Amino acid sequence: MLQLVRSAENARAKWGAHLYYYYHHLLFMMPLGVCIPETPAGFYRMSEIRSLAFQRDHAYIDMPFPRHWTSEGRELLRDRLLSIRSEVASSRYVVVKDTDTDEIISQAEWHYYSPESVGDVMDLEFVEGSEEEKNYARNMIGSFQAGRREAIKEKNDHLMCKFAPSEAKPLSFL
Template identity: 30%
Template sequence: MATQVHEASDEDMYRLFEICSLAFAHNEPFFDACWPLHWTEAGRKQGGERFKEINNTDPNNTFLKAVDSTGNIIGMAKWNVYTGTIPDFEKQDRERKDYWDDPLENQYVKELQDGFVQERRAAIVRNKGHVVSLDILAIDPSSQRQGAGGSLVGWGLKKADEMGVNTVVESSVFGKGLYVKNGFVFKKDVELEVSERFADRPKSRFAWLERPKRA
Protein backbone atom coordinates (compact mmCIF):
# COMPACT_ATOMS: atom_id res chain seq x y z
CA MET A 1 0.00 0.00 0.00
CA ALA A 2 1.35 3.40 -0.98
CA THR A 3 1.94 6.23 1.42
CA GLN A 4 -1.31 7.82 2.54
CA VAL A 5 -1.84 11.42 3.59
CA HIS A 6 -4.29 12.43 6.32
CA GLU A 7 -4.98 15.54 8.35
CA ALA A 8 -3.08 15.34 11.64
CA SER A 9 -4.61 15.50 15.12
CA ASP A 10 -3.27 17.09 18.29
CA GLU A 11 -2.02 13.66 19.34
CA ASP A 12 0.25 13.56 16.28
CA MET A 13 2.01 16.86 16.93
CA TYR A 14 4.95 15.54 18.94
CA ARG A 15 5.78 13.01 16.22
CA LEU A 16 5.36 15.64 13.51
CA PHE A 17 7.80 17.94 15.25
CA GLU A 18 10.21 15.07 15.91
CA ILE A 19 10.26 14.40 12.16
CA CYS A 20 11.10 18.06 11.51
CA SER A 21 13.93 17.91 14.02
CA LEU A 22 15.34 14.74 12.51
CA ALA A 23 15.02 16.00 8.95
CA PHE A 24 16.49 19.46 9.44
CA ALA A 25 19.07 18.29 12.01
CA HIS A 26 21.59 21.16 12.19
CA ASN A 27 21.53 21.90 8.47
CA GLU A 28 19.22 24.93 8.69
CA PRO A 29 20.35 27.79 11.00
CA PHE A 30 16.87 29.31 10.76
CA PHE A 31 15.26 26.16 12.17
CA ASP A 32 17.83 25.90 14.97
CA ALA A 33 17.16 29.52 15.94
CA CYS A 34 13.36 29.36 15.86
CA TRP A 35 13.01 26.03 17.68
CA PRO A 36 15.26 26.11 20.77
CA LEU A 37 17.16 22.89 21.50
CA HIS A 38 14.93 20.94 19.12
CA TRP A 39 17.42 18.04 19.15
CA THR A 40 16.70 17.41 22.87
CA GLU A 41 13.68 15.75 24.46
CA ALA A 42 12.69 19.00 26.17
CA GLY A 43 13.05 20.95 22.93
CA ARG A 44 10.94 18.45 21.00
CA LYS A 45 8.26 18.48 23.67
CA GLN A 46 8.11 22.28 23.44
CA GLY A 47 8.02 22.08 19.64
CA GLY A 48 5.13 19.62 19.74
CA GLU A 49 3.21 21.89 22.08
CA ARG A 50 3.81 24.84 19.77
CA PHE A 51 2.56 22.83 16.80
CA LYS A 52 -0.54 21.94 18.81
CA GLU A 53 -1.16 25.59 19.67
CA ILE A 54 -0.82 26.63 16.02
CA ASN A 55 -3.14 23.82 14.98
CA ASN A 56 -5.83 25.10 17.34
CA THR A 57 -5.50 28.84 16.79
CA ASP A 58 -4.58 29.50 13.14
CA PRO A 59 -7.70 29.14 10.93
CA ASN A 60 -5.62 29.18 7.74
CA ASN A 61 -3.42 26.19 8.50
CA THR A 62 -3.70 22.44 7.98
CA PHE A 63 -1.20 19.97 9.42
CA LEU A 64 -0.81 16.76 7.44
CA LYS A 65 0.80 13.42 8.22
CA ALA A 66 2.14 10.88 5.73
CA VAL A 67 1.59 7.32 6.93
CA ASP A 68 3.31 4.18 5.60
CA SER A 69 1.79 0.73 5.11
CA THR A 70 2.40 -0.19 8.76
CA GLY A 71 0.64 2.89 10.10
CA ASN A 72 3.81 4.76 11.10
CA ILE A 73 3.98 8.50 10.52
CA ILE A 74 6.96 9.07 8.24
CA GLY A 75 6.40 12.62 7.02
CA MET A 76 4.57 15.86 7.70
CA ALA A 77 3.55 19.09 6.07
CA LYS A 78 1.87 22.29 7.14
CA TRP A 79 -0.12 24.10 4.47
CA ASN A 80 -1.61 27.57 4.82
CA VAL A 81 -4.73 28.10 2.73
CA TYR A 82 -5.86 31.72 2.29
CA THR A 83 -9.38 32.14 0.95
CA GLY A 84 -9.74 35.85 0.36
CA THR A 85 -8.71 37.25 3.72
CA ILE A 86 -5.40 39.03 4.27
CA PRO A 87 -4.18 38.38 7.83
CA ASP A 88 -3.40 41.22 10.22
CA PHE A 89 0.38 41.04 9.89
CA GLU A 90 1.03 43.69 12.53
CA LYS A 91 -1.05 41.72 15.03
CA GLN A 92 0.84 38.55 14.17
CA ASP A 93 4.14 40.31 14.86
CA ARG A 94 2.90 41.68 18.19
CA GLU A 95 1.71 38.26 19.31
CA ARG A 96 4.94 36.41 18.58
CA LYS A 97 6.19 34.68 21.69
CA ASP A 98 9.74 34.39 22.97
CA TYR A 99 11.04 30.87 23.55
CA TRP A 100 14.68 31.45 24.45
CA ASP A 101 15.72 32.36 28.00
CA ASP A 102 18.32 34.73 26.55
CA PRO A 103 16.83 38.05 25.29
CA LEU A 104 19.62 38.32 22.72
CA GLU A 105 18.60 34.99 21.18
CA ASN A 106 14.99 36.14 21.04
CA GLN A 107 16.04 39.32 19.22
CA TYR A 108 18.03 37.23 16.74
CA VAL A 109 14.99 35.07 16.04
CA LYS A 110 12.80 38.14 15.58
CA GLU A 111 15.14 39.55 12.95
CA LEU A 112 15.25 36.25 11.10
CA GLN A 113 11.48 35.86 11.18
CA ASP A 114 10.94 39.42 9.96
CA GLY A 115 12.97 38.59 6.87
CA PHE A 116 11.54 35.12 6.36
CA VAL A 117 7.89 36.19 6.08
CA GLN A 118 8.42 39.06 3.62
CA GLU A 119 8.06 37.07 0.39
CA ARG A 120 5.04 35.13 1.63
CA ARG A 121 3.24 38.21 2.89
CA ALA A 122 3.89 40.01 -0.36
CA ALA A 123 2.41 37.03 -2.23
CA ILE A 124 -0.70 37.06 -0.04
CA VAL A 125 -1.24 40.76 -0.70
CA ARG A 126 -0.40 40.46 -4.40
CA ASN A 127 -2.97 37.68 -4.78
CA LYS A 128 -5.57 39.60 -2.73
CA GLY A 129 -5.71 36.93 -0.06
CA HIS A 130 -6.26 34.05 -2.48
CA VAL A 131 -3.19 31.80 -2.33
CA VAL A 132 -1.99 28.46 -0.97
CA SER A 133 1.35 28.43 0.87
CA LEU A 134 3.47 25.47 1.95
CA ASP A 135 4.88 26.49 5.31
CA ILE A 136 6.93 23.40 6.15
CA LEU A 137 7.50 19.86 4.86
CA ALA A 138 9.73 17.19 6.36
CA ILE A 139 10.30 13.46 5.92
CA ASP A 140 11.89 11.16 8.49
CA PRO A 141 15.42 10.53 7.14
CA SER A 142 14.89 6.77 7.54
CA SER A 143 11.87 6.91 5.22
CA GLN A 144 12.93 9.27 2.48
CA ARG A 145 12.58 8.49 -1.24
CA GLN A 146 9.39 6.52 -0.69
CA GLY A 147 7.06 9.08 -2.27
CA ALA A 148 5.87 10.73 0.94
CA GLY A 149 7.15 14.15 -0.08
CA GLY A 150 5.34 14.07 -3.39
CA SER A 151 2.11 12.96 -1.70
CA LEU A 152 2.28 15.81 0.83
CA VAL A 153 2.98 18.34 -1.92
CA GLY A 154 0.15 16.91 -3.98
CA TRP A 155 -2.40 17.61 -1.23
CA GLY A 156 -1.74 21.35 -1.40
CA LEU A 157 -1.57 21.48 -5.19
CA LYS A 158 -4.95 19.75 -5.43
CA LYS A 159 -6.36 22.34 -3.03
CA ALA A 160 -4.86 25.19 -5.06
CA ASP A 161 -6.24 23.78 -8.32
CA GLU A 162 -9.70 23.41 -6.80
CA MET A 163 -9.53 27.07 -5.74
CA GLY A 164 -7.88 28.24 -8.96
CA VAL A 165 -5.07 30.06 -7.13
CA ASN A 166 -1.28 30.30 -7.11
CA THR A 167 0.89 28.24 -4.76
CA VAL A 168 4.07 29.43 -3.05
CA VAL A 169 6.82 27.88 -0.94
CA GLU A 170 10.01 28.80 0.88
CA SER A 171 12.23 25.80 0.23
CA SER A 172 15.60 24.86 1.60
CA VAL A 173 18.14 25.77 -1.04
CA PHE A 174 19.00 22.09 -1.55
CA GLY A 175 15.40 20.80 -1.47
CA LYS A 176 13.86 22.83 -4.26
CA GLY A 177 14.08 19.97 -6.78
CA LEU A 178 10.96 18.36 -5.30
CA TYR A 179 8.96 21.51 -5.95
CA VAL A 180 10.31 22.12 -9.44
CA LYS A 181 9.34 18.54 -10.24
CA ASN A 182 5.79 19.37 -9.14
CA GLY A 183 5.36 22.48 -11.28
CA PHE A 184 6.85 25.22 -9.12
CA VAL A 185 9.01 27.84 -10.79
CA PHE A 186 12.19 28.90 -9.01
CA LYS A 187 12.22 32.68 -8.56
CA LYS A 188 15.23 33.49 -6.42
CA ASP A 189 17.44 32.59 -3.48
CA VAL A 190 16.89 34.74 -0.41
CA GLU A 191 19.44 35.38 2.34
CA LEU A 192 17.94 36.64 5.59
CA GLU A 193 19.51 39.87 6.73
CA VAL A 194 20.28 40.53 10.39
CA SER A 195 21.83 43.44 12.24
CA GLU A 196 25.58 43.86 12.58
CA ARG A 197 25.73 42.32 16.06
CA PHE A 198 24.67 38.99 14.57
CA ALA A 199 27.01 39.19 11.59
CA ASP A 200 29.10 36.27 12.85
CA ARG A 201 26.11 33.89 12.95
CA PRO A 202 25.61 31.26 10.22
CA LYS A 203 23.72 32.62 7.21
CA SER A 204 20.09 31.58 6.81
CA ARG A 205 18.84 31.16 3.25
CA PHE A 206 15.86 29.78 1.38
CA ALA A 207 14.72 29.38 -2.20
CA TRP A 208 11.49 31.17 -3.17
CA LEU A 209 9.31 29.28 -5.65
CA GLU A 210 5.85 29.87 -7.08
CA ARG A 211 3.46 27.61 -8.97
CA PRO A 212 1.06 29.50 -11.25
CA LYS A 213 -2.63 28.73 -10.95
CA ARG A 214 -3.99 26.22 -13.40
CA ALA A 215 -6.61 27.23 -15.96
Protein backbone atom coordinates in the same frame (compact mmCIF):
# COMPACT_ATOMS: atom_id res chain seq x y z
CA MET B 1 -4.27 4.12 0.03
CA LEU B 2 -2.38 6.97 -1.61
CA GLN B 3 -2.92 6.84 -5.35
CA LEU B 4 -0.93 9.38 -7.32
CA VAL B 5 -2.77 8.56 -10.54
CA ARG B 6 -6.06 6.76 -11.08
CA SER B 7 -4.66 3.55 -12.53
CA ALA B 8 -1.51 1.66 -13.38
CA GLU B 9 -2.14 2.43 -17.06
CA ASN B 10 -2.17 6.15 -16.29
CA ALA B 11 1.06 5.74 -14.32
CA ARG B 12 2.76 4.07 -17.28
CA ALA B 13 1.50 6.78 -19.66
CA LYS B 14 2.44 9.62 -17.33
CA TRP B 15 5.84 8.45 -16.12
CA GLY B 16 7.08 5.85 -18.61
CA ALA B 17 7.94 2.22 -18.00
CA HIS B 18 10.89 2.84 -15.65
CA LEU B 19 8.97 4.89 -13.10
CA TYR B 20 5.86 2.77 -13.59
CA TYR B 21 7.85 -0.19 -12.24
CA TYR B 22 8.57 1.70 -8.98
CA TYR B 23 5.03 3.04 -8.74
CA HIS B 24 3.59 -0.45 -9.30
CA HIS B 25 5.81 -2.01 -6.62
CA LEU B 26 5.25 0.84 -4.18
CA LEU B 27 1.50 0.24 -4.29
CA PHE B 28 1.94 -3.41 -3.42
CA MET B 29 4.87 -3.13 -1.03
CA MET B 30 3.83 -0.15 1.07
CA PRO B 31 0.21 0.98 1.03
CA LEU B 32 0.15 4.61 2.07
CA GLY B 33 -2.60 6.72 3.54
CA VAL B 34 -2.82 10.49 3.80
CA CYS B 35 -4.65 11.82 6.82
CA ILE B 36 -4.93 14.81 9.10
CA PRO B 37 -3.04 14.31 12.37
CA GLU B 38 -5.31 14.29 15.40
CA THR B 39 -3.35 13.19 18.45
CA PRO B 40 -0.44 14.61 20.45
CA ALA B 41 1.47 11.41 19.56
CA GLY B 42 0.93 12.15 15.86
CA PHE B 43 2.17 15.71 16.32
CA TYR B 44 5.18 14.43 18.28
CA ARG B 45 6.03 12.15 15.35
CA MET B 46 5.69 15.16 13.04
CA SER B 47 8.18 17.03 15.24
CA GLU B 48 10.61 14.08 15.01
CA ILE B 49 10.38 14.00 11.22
CA ARG B 50 10.82 17.77 10.95
CA SER B 51 13.79 17.76 13.31
CA LEU B 52 15.50 14.92 11.45
CA ALA B 53 14.88 16.61 8.09
CA PHE B 54 16.22 20.04 9.04
CA GLN B 55 18.71 18.87 11.68
CA ARG B 56 20.71 21.87 12.96
CA ASP B 57 21.33 23.37 9.52
CA HIS B 58 18.64 26.07 9.44
CA ALA B 59 18.56 28.98 11.87
CA TYR B 60 14.97 29.66 10.84
CA ILE B 61 14.02 26.27 12.31
CA ASP B 62 16.35 26.38 15.34
CA MET B 63 15.13 29.79 16.54
CA PRO B 64 11.38 29.24 16.67
CA PHE B 65 11.77 25.60 17.69
CA PRO B 66 14.57 25.63 20.27
CA ARG B 67 16.25 22.31 21.09
CA HIS B 68 14.06 20.50 18.54
CA TRP B 69 16.82 17.86 18.27
CA THR B 70 16.16 16.71 21.88
CA SER B 71 13.10 14.87 23.20
CA GLU B 72 12.24 17.89 25.39
CA GLY B 73 12.55 20.20 22.40
CA ARG B 74 10.36 17.90 20.32
CA GLU B 75 7.72 18.02 23.03
CA LEU B 76 7.85 21.83 22.88
CA LEU B 77 7.61 21.66 19.09
CA ARG B 78 4.66 19.26 19.34
CA ASP B 79 2.90 21.64 21.74
CA ARG B 80 3.62 24.62 19.46
CA LEU B 81 2.25 22.74 16.42
CA LEU B 82 -0.90 21.82 18.38
CA SER B 83 -1.26 25.45 19.44
CA ILE B 84 -0.78 26.72 15.89
CA ARG B 85 -3.37 24.22 14.63
CA SER B 86 -5.98 25.51 17.06
CA GLU B 87 -5.11 29.23 16.98
CA VAL B 88 -3.96 30.00 13.41
CA ALA B 89 -6.83 29.60 10.97
CA SER B 90 -4.57 29.36 7.91
CA SER B 91 -2.57 26.35 9.18
CA ARG B 92 -2.93 22.97 7.51
CA TYR B 93 -1.26 19.67 8.45
CA VAL B 94 -1.21 16.23 6.85
CA VAL B 95 0.74 13.06 7.50
CA VAL B 96 1.47 10.05 5.32
CA LYS B 97 1.11 6.69 7.07
CA ASP B 98 2.16 3.19 6.16
CA THR B 99 -1.30 1.67 6.49
CA ASP B 100 0.10 -1.78 7.30
CA THR B 101 1.97 -0.55 10.39
CA ASP B 102 0.11 2.74 11.06
CA GLU B 103 3.55 4.43 11.23
CA ILE B 104 3.72 8.09 10.18
CA ILE B 105 6.49 8.26 7.57
CA SER B 106 6.11 11.84 6.32
CA GLN B 107 4.48 15.12 7.28
CA ALA B 108 3.62 18.46 5.75
CA GLU B 109 2.56 21.85 7.03
CA TRP B 110 1.40 24.78 4.98
CA HIS B 111 -0.74 27.86 5.28
CA TYR B 112 -3.65 28.71 3.02
CA TYR B 113 -4.52 32.39 3.01
CA SER B 114 -7.88 33.80 2.02
CA PRO B 115 -7.89 36.40 -0.78
CA GLU B 116 -8.40 39.16 1.81
CA SER B 117 -5.35 38.11 3.81
CA VAL B 118 -1.65 38.73 3.35
CA GLY B 119 -0.55 36.08 5.82
CA ASP B 120 -0.43 35.50 9.53
CA VAL B 121 1.91 37.32 11.85
CA MET B 122 3.64 34.87 14.18
CA ASP B 123 3.66 35.73 17.87
CA LEU B 124 7.38 35.95 18.64
CA GLU B 125 7.16 36.10 22.44
CA PHE B 126 8.33 32.50 22.72
CA VAL B 127 11.87 33.26 21.47
CA GLU B 128 14.45 32.27 24.11
CA GLY B 129 17.95 33.47 24.97
CA SER B 130 19.64 36.76 25.83
CA GLU B 131 18.05 40.04 24.77
CA GLU B 132 20.50 40.21 21.86
CA GLU B 133 19.55 36.67 20.74
CA LYS B 134 15.84 37.43 21.10
CA ASN B 135 16.15 40.61 19.04
CA TYR B 136 18.12 38.79 16.34
CA ALA B 137 15.57 35.96 16.17
CA ARG B 138 12.60 38.34 16.10
CA ASN B 139 14.20 40.40 13.31
CA MET B 140 15.09 37.31 11.28
CA ILE B 141 11.70 35.65 11.63
CA GLY B 142 9.88 38.96 11.22
CA SER B 143 11.74 39.78 7.99
CA PHE B 144 10.90 36.35 6.57
CA GLN B 145 7.25 36.83 7.47
CA ALA B 146 7.24 40.30 5.92
CA GLY B 147 8.68 38.89 2.69
CA ARG B 148 6.12 36.11 2.65
CA ARG B 149 3.25 38.55 3.22
CA GLU B 150 4.56 40.82 0.44
CA ALA B 151 4.83 37.86 -1.99
CA ILE B 152 1.24 36.84 -1.24
CA LYS B 153 0.01 40.39 -1.76
CA GLU B 154 2.05 40.91 -4.95
CA LYS B 155 1.20 37.64 -6.65
CA ASN B 156 -2.36 37.34 -5.36
CA ASP B 157 -1.61 33.69 -4.63
CA HIS B 158 -2.79 32.31 -1.35
CA LEU B 159 -0.84 29.11 -0.79
CA MET B 160 2.80 29.61 0.16
CA CYS B 161 5.55 27.19 1.10
CA LYS B 162 6.39 27.86 4.75
CA PHE B 163 9.87 26.40 5.16
CA ALA B 164 11.72 27.70 2.10
CA PRO B 165 12.72 31.25 3.06
CA SER B 166 15.13 31.75 0.18
CA GLU B 167 12.83 30.10 -2.35
CA ALA B 168 9.29 30.92 -1.13
CA LYS B 169 7.24 30.62 -4.29
CA PRO B 170 3.48 30.69 -4.68
CA LEU B 171 1.85 27.43 -5.64
CA SER B 172 -0.83 28.44 -8.12
CA PHE B 173 -2.63 25.19 -8.71
CA LEU B 174 -5.75 25.82 -6.60
